[in-house]
Amino acid sequence: MAAVLVSLLKNQDAKRRCCCGGVFVGSVLGLIPSIQVLASGRSLAQNFGAPIPSLNISLGVDPLSAFFLIAIFVLSGVIALYSLGYLKGQNTLFGSLPFFPLLILAMAAVVMARDGFFFLICWEVMSLASFFLVTSEHEIREVRHAGWIYLIATHLATALLMAFFVLLFKQVGSFSFYDFASFGALSPRLAGVLFLLAVVGFGTKAGIFPFHVWLPHAHPAAPSYISALMSAVMIKTGIYGILRALTFLGAPPLWWGEVLLGLGILSSVLGALYALVQKDLKKLLAYSSVENIGIIVMGIGLGLIGVTRQESITTLLGFGGALLHVWNHALLKGGLFLGAGIIVHVTHTRILERMGGLIKIIPTTGGLFIFAALGIVGLPPLNGFISEWLLYQGLFHGIQSFTGFSIFLSIAGIVGIALTGGLILAAFTKVIGVALLGEPRDQTLYERKKSSWTHTFPLIGLAAISLSIAIFPQAVWPWIIATLQPYHAFILPDPTANIFLSLRFIGSLGFILLIFCAGLILLHRFRIVKLGEKQSVTWDCGYRAPSPRMQYSASSFAESLAVIFRGLLKLDWNIKKPTALFPATAQFSEYSEDRAEANLFRPLFASVANLFAMTRKVQPTRIQWHLGLIFMVLLLLFFWEVWFGI
Amino acid sequence: MYTWAVHFFLLLFLPPFFLGVIAKTKACFAGRKGPPLFQVYYDLYKLWSKGVVYSRSASYVLRMAAPIIFSVILLGGLLVPVVGASPIHFEGDFILLAYLFGVGRFFTILAAMDVGSSFEGMGAAREATFAALTELAFFLIVVSLVAMTHSTSLSGMLAWAKNHFLWAPAYLILAGAFFLILLTENSRMPIDDPTTHLELTMIHEVMILDYSGPDLGLILHGAAMKLFLFIALLTSLFWPPTETSFWLALGSSVLKMTGVAILIGVVESANARLRLIKIPQLLIANFVATAFALVIILMGKG
Numbered sequence: 001m002a003a004v005l006v007s008l009l010k011n012q013d014a015k016r017r018c019c020c021g022g023v024f025v026g027s028v029l030g031l032i033p034s035i036q037v038l039a040s041g042r043s044l045a046q047n048f049g050a051p052i053p054s055l056n057i058s059l060g061v062d063p064l065s066a067f068f069l070i071a072i073f074v075l076s077g078v079i080a081l082y083s084l085g086y087l088k089g090q091n092t093l094f095g096s097l098p099f100f101p102l103l104i105l106a107m108a109a110v111v112m113a114r115d116g117f118f119f120l121i122c123w124e125v126m127s128l129a130s131f132f133l134v135t136s137e138h139e140i141r142e143v144r145h146a147g148w149i150y151l152i153a154t155h156l157a158t159a160l161l162m163a164f165f166v167l168l169f170k171q172v173g174s175f176s177f178y179d180f181a182s183f184g185a186l187s188p189r190l191a192g193v194l195f196l197l198a199v200v201g202f203g204t205k206a207g208i209f210p211f212h213v214w215l216p217h218a219h220p221a222a223p224s225y226i227s228a229l230m231s232a233v234m235i236k237t238g239i240y241g242i243l244r245a246l247t248f249l250g251a252p253p254l255w256w257g258e259v260l261l262g263l264g265i266l267s268s269v270l271g272a273l274y275a276l277v278q279k280d281l282k283k284l285l286a287y288s289s290v291e292n293i294g295i296i297v298m299g300i301g302l303g304l305i306g307v308t309r310q311e312s313i314t315t316l317l318g319f320g321g322a323l324l325h326v327w328n329h330a331l332l333k334g335g336l337f338l339g340a341g342i343i344v345h346v347t348h349t350r351i352l353e354r355m356g357g358l359i360k361i362i363p364t365t366g367g368l369f370i371f372a373a374l375g376i377v378g379l380p381p382l383n384g385f386i387s388e389w390l391l392y393q394g395l396f397h398g399i400q401s402f403t404g405f406s407i408f409l410s411i412a413g414i415v416g417i418a419l420t421g422g423l424i425l426a427a428f429t430k431v432i433g434v435a436l437l438g439e440p441r442d443q444t445l446y447e448r449k450k451s452s453w454t455h456t457f458p459l460i461g462l463a464a465i466s467l468s469i470a471i472f473p474q475a476v477w478p479w480i481i482a483t484l485q486p487y488h489a490f491i492l493p494d495p496t497a498n499i500f501l502s503l504r505f506i507g508s509l510g511f512i513l514l515i516f517c518a519g520l521i522l523l524h525r526f527r528i529v530k531l532g533e534k535q536s537v538t539w540d541c542g543y544r545a546p547s548p549r550m551q552y553s554a555s556s557f558a559e560s561l562a563v564i565f566r567g568l569l570k571l572d573w574n575i576k577k578p579t580a581l582f583p584a585t586a587q588f589s590e591y592s593e594d595r596a597e598a599n600l601f602r603p604l605f606a607s608v609a610n611l612f613a614m615t616r617k618v619q620p621t622r623i624q625w626h627l628g629l630i631f632m633v634l635l636l637l638f639f640w641e642v643w644f645g646i
Numbered sequence: 647m648y649t650w651a652v653h654f655f656l657l658l659f660l661p662p663f664f665l666g667v668i669a670k671t672k673a674c675f676a677g678r679k680g681p682p683l684f685q686v687y688y689d690l691y692k693l694w695s696k697g698v699v700y701s702r703s704a705s706y707v708l709r710m711a712a713p714i715i716f717s718v719i720l721l722g723g724l725l726v727p728v729v730g731a732s733p734i735h736f737e738g739d740f741i742l743l744a745y746l747f748g749v750g751r752f753f754t755i756l757a758a759m760d761v762g763s764s765f766e767g768m769g770a771a772r773e774a775t776f777a778a779l780t781e782l783a784f785f786l787i788v789v790s791l792v793a794m795t796h797s798t799s800l801s802g803m804l805a806w807a808k809n810h811f812l813w814a815p816a817y818l819i820l821a822g823a824f825f826l827i828l829l830t831e832n833s834r835m836p837i838d839d840p841t842t843h844l845e846l847t848m849i850h851e852v853m854i855l856d857y858s859g860p861d862l863g864l865i866l867h868g869a870a871m872k873l874f875l876f877i878a879l880l881t882s883l884f885w886p887p888t889e890t891s892f893w894l895a896l897g898s899s900v901l902k903m904t905g906v907a908i909l910i911g912v913v914e915s916a917n918a919r920l921r922l923i924k925i926p927q928l929l930i931a932n933f934v935a936t937a938f939a940l941v942i943i944l945m946g947k948g
Contacts, residue, residue, distance in 0.1 A: 357703070367706075374749070380742060380745050385742075393737065393741075393798065396738070411786075411789055418785040419782055422778025422781045422782070425752060425777070426771075426774035429756060429759070429770065432759070433760075433767070437705060437756065438703060438760065438762030439703050505736045506742060509734070517713060517717045520713035520717050524861075524864070527694075527860050532698070534698070534700070535701075535702050536700070537703075538761040538762060538763045539701070552770070557767060559771065560771050560775040561775045561778060
């Protein structure tokens with residue numbers, strides 16, 4: 001592990017090659033011990049001396065950490081390869097480059113930290129490093145705005161996490177994770193408060209609705225390789241945080257699971273819905289991350305309900321689905337963002353309405369993008385389906401064994417994933433249909449670039465890993481059990497032979513499907529070559545002069561679904577109808593806003609700003625007064641401490 | 647092994663027959679003689695030996711779509727119990743089935759967008775919309791069946807239904823809701839018109855305008871197979887064969903399926919196509935009806 005840290009740190013100062021190469025080497029080196037831990041089930045721990053008193057640099061890798069470490073290292077390795085080509089000639093991005101290895105180092109350290117104080121430091125380094133990466137192109141106003149939102153969101157979250165760790169410290173008397181985990185006597189009320197702090201604090205980083213507002217701003221603003229890294233792995237540290245926090249808080253009461261399941265349903269459905277109406281390619285992908293995080297959180301919620309009821313199958317399916325989805329989403333969303341990077345590279349725009357016909361310019365990337373989209377929509381035979389299937393199975397088990405409100409939530413969960421599936425299918429067919437297929441809408445945009453080897457190779461790598469998980473899900477399954485077992489000892493190594501068997505069935509059916517498809521396509525090709533193939537215009541249905549602008553656009557595609565859910569979307573139209581006999585102009589535009597942002601956070605921050613404006617009025621103008629006030633507050637706090645304790 | 651073979655054979659060769667039955671029924675209602683019962687087979691043969699015309703706007707997506715769509719439906723067919731248990735069954739197989747149809751839809755939509763016609767884009771958008779809504783009702787029906795039968799595989803539900811032949815109200819609501827899903831998913835009459843693409847309400851037919859020759863044949867055959875699978879699911883989940891001998895069960899199943907096909911023909915003849923705005927309302931109403939059935943089942947369990 002130390003080798004990883006050194007190799008990452010040493011290259012911070014260097015140029016593109018050194019940086020990306022260093023990350024790649026570091027990731028490969030880091031991957032080996034992580035896999036070892038997960039395969040053997042043994043935990044590693046390492047205590048470093050404390051350079052500062054009360055800071056205890058204690059690192060450890062247990063199966064849960066290893067599971068996330070693998071995702072971090074695989075993705076950062078692949079992204080490093082990609083950025084090698086991506087950054088060529090992009091001089092504006094060089095300033096922020098040193099933060100790239102730092103971010104990866106910080107993420108790895110967050111997952112490995114075994115001390116609350118040290119954890120917070122790593123967490124903060126991670127947030128700041130990613131902030132500087134998001135604002136790489138800070139000349140653009142929009143980017144600065146996004147960076148600002150991100151900074152505020154991430155610090156509010158950190159504040160909550162500080163409260164979380166301080167409260168725990170007050171109870172346990174130490175910052176060590178091992179002491180947290182072995183301390184069993186939290187009062188239920190305190191545990192509940194801690195749980196909520198963790199959910200909101202970590203959930204903000206993860207992008208759970210309604211704490212996701214920074215995400216759709218930050219992801220499009222960042223350079224594509226960074227959005228891939230953030231969306232694929234950084235938001236997963238939030239998920240890791242929730243899972244880790246749960247190991248500190250003792251036996252969970254029922255409502256924890258129900259809260260998480262409910263939040264998960266909300267995030268996934270609304271994330272998918274917002275994704276559907278976006279016109280910005282990367283914003284759409286960002287909302288799709290909200291949706292996928294929702295699915296992961298649903299799994300965790302279901303798992304917790306299972307833990308409460310001591311049902312090993314439900315627990316295993318819930319947590320297992322969530323964990324597997326962490327990997328799947330990392331692989332697929334990483335691929336999608338990298339693909340989006342290539343698309344933006346070719347078209348110099350993120351607006352879907354100006355693209356079109358790209359698949360003829362970048363056929364390989366286009367195909368890989370469709371492949372990854374198929375997976376993220378959760379369709380077989382790809383890995384996204386496997387984790388959604390596990391979650392479905394868990395919810396169906398829930399319906400049979402739960403009682404009361406949990407049954408209702410399980411049903412809502414099933415309906416929720418089904419609706420999410422439908423919406424996200426519409427969203428991604430929209431992206432592909434509008435951006436990649438059809439005719440180019442704006443020819444002037446395109447440079448006829450060939451996407452280089454370093455561009456497509458990482459995408460192929462990610463697709464290959466996805467496919468192998470999809471075809472051999474049974475190979476990943478023991479790892480998931482190994483990850484969960486230390487925390488929920490009632491999960492036995494193989495209590496679920498049936499599930500195992502079903503997984504094998506699905507995997508091999510996926511394989512059969514692939515073979516069958518390939519065979520049929522080949523057969524078909526032969527047949528067509530024999531019969532003869534002609535080319536003609538698209539069947540134009542009475543139109544004499546079809547123009548690319550007449551194609552169905554992104555908003556018109558989303559329209560029919562968006563109208564049904566317009567209440568949730570805050571959909572608005574701006575119509576200028578043609579008037580008079582010979583109408584000169586007519587205009588139509590449509591826009592939608594995030595409900596959480598418009599109805600929750602904007603009023604909240606507006607009132608906070610008002611409050612501060614009021615205090616500014618009473619603020620004295622002389623510096624002596626300031627000093628006096630600070631002194632008085634300190635005095636007050638001192639007496640508070642003396643008389644009441646904290 | 648030989649039920650496997652029979653299943654596969656039925657899957658490939660029986661579906662066009664039911665399209666014929668529906669067409670005959672509709673012709674009967676309209677007072678026409680109608681096309682012969684086996685017309686669809688002739689059509690398929692004709693298409694299989696024709697050349698192909700592709701749009702210049704289309705990429706490789708359109709060229710690959712038809713075989714992919716056909717193969718996912720065929721693979722889905724292996725999970726559906728037609729007579730007795732299906733060849734491949736495991737816990738949660740219906741999820742795979744629903745999502746396999748999803749793959750088919752994914753590529754149908756993409757291929758429609760590929761030719762760059764606004765007309766086909768319109769159909770694609772509608773398909774995505776209505777599919778999202780029917781999926782809800784479909785999964786709620788499955789939830790109800792799981793709650794009732796305690797089985798999470800289609801064949802398990804079939805086995806349960808065999809032993810619990812019943813006319814409970816919830817069961818009938820579910821059957822009705824499933825029938826409506828069948829009509830929606832296969833673009834039949836009150837929702838979509840399978841015989842035309844020249845009106846502003848068409849969905850499926852407009853998406854396949856730019857296929858020709860063997861491609862169109864695969865699409866047509868796939869659509870027939872999908873309809874057949876839905877009919878088979880309807881009959882085997884809600885009125886399973888009780889005969890013990892395989893061949894008798896097969897005979898009775900085919901008879902029932904023909905009955906359902908005639909019913910579809912009757913519905914198509916008696917109903918006008920709905921206005922487009924009304925369709926989401928109908929689908930959501932269907933969802934609510936299913937929710938009622940589910941409540942009844944859960945209350946009944948105590």
